[in-house]
Amino acid sequence: MKGSQIPFKKNYIIGTSIVLAAFVLGLMLVWTVKTLKSFDDTVTVKGLCEREVPADNVVLRISYTAQDNSLMDLRATVDRNDQAIVDLIKKAGIKDEEIKYTTANFSDRYDDYYVSENIKFRYTARQTISVFSSNMDAVRKLQRTIDGDLLKLDIISNTNANYKFDGLNDIKPSMIAESLDKARESAEEFAKNSHSKIGKMRTASQGYFDIGDLDENTPQIKKIRVVTTVEYYLK
Numbered sequence: 001m002k003g004s005q006i007p008f009k010k011n012y013i014i015g016t017s018i019v020l021a022a023f024v025l026g027l028m029l030v031w032t033v034k035t036l037k038s039f040d041d042t043v044t045v046k047g048l049c050e051r052e053v054p055a056d057n058v059v060l061r062i063s064y065t066a067q068d069n070s071l072m073d074l075r076a077t078v079d080r081n082d083q084a085i086v087d088l089i090k091k092a093g094i095k096d097e098e099i100k101y102t103t104a105n106f107s108d109r110y111d112d113y114y115v116s117e118n119i120k121f122r123y124t125a126r127q128t129i130s131v132f133s134s135n136m137d138a139v140r141k142l143q144r145t146i147d148g149d150l151l152k153l154d155i156i157s158n159t160n161a162n163y164k165f166d167g168l169n170d171i172k173p174s175m176i177a178e179s180l181d182k183a184r185e186s187a188e189e190f191a192k193n194s195h196s197k198i199g200k201m202r203t204a205s206q207g208y209f210d211i212g213d214l215d216e217n218t219p220q221i222k223k224i225r226v227v228t229t230v231e232y233y234l235k
Contacts, residue, residue: 041234042202043190047183049175050225052214055163058139060131062089062146064157067121071106074123078104081155085129088149092142094131101129140220165211165222176206179228187232199233 062085068074082101089099104127109119133139143161150157184198191198207227214221 042231043187043234044229044231045183045186047179047228048225049179050223051175053165053222053224055136055165055220055222056167057134057164058136059162060139060143061128061160062157063128064155066125067123069122071123074125078125078127082127082129084153084155088146089131089142093135093138094133098131098133100132163219168209175226176228179226180230183228183230191234196234199235202231202233204228204230
């Protein structure tokens, strides 16, 4: 009898161990499923950061057209006009190295097959003088006055300015940080309304920086915006 009880005890211990192991395994499985399921609970939010900054450099282009029937006289007119424009630019406080211009473009109307022989002027010259400067106040003042000043000299000009902002790298870090803060605020508001809490960040992607004019009347003020998309775990 004693010999027959030994296998029974061994079988009992083995059976009990299997049951306990299965129970522990079941608990671990339930915990794992719950944990994995909690990882599926996420929220995706966006954070927007916008700033208005003054432009830090500008390209001012001053263009005009001149006509004559004598190519030599037209060349002399272009030289006089160029000098008059450069004098006004320098008077405004612009440096020599900030003034750029190339040889004027000359055209002969007789080269045009469709032109009538009764044209008033045979030759036309088109010229553009450009200012590349970071002296924003001087260029703004020049832009407001130069067309009128040139008109007094019988020069009809067309002035166009392109304002730019090159200091983006200096403000990028703070703008990204602000957009992340706003994204987290949105996530926390969502968690509050859904009776949950924000966990760790799962993914994040930064949008591109967009630089545009504040509006059509103030191109010298730039509006910069960036949107960051963030996904958080919920718990």
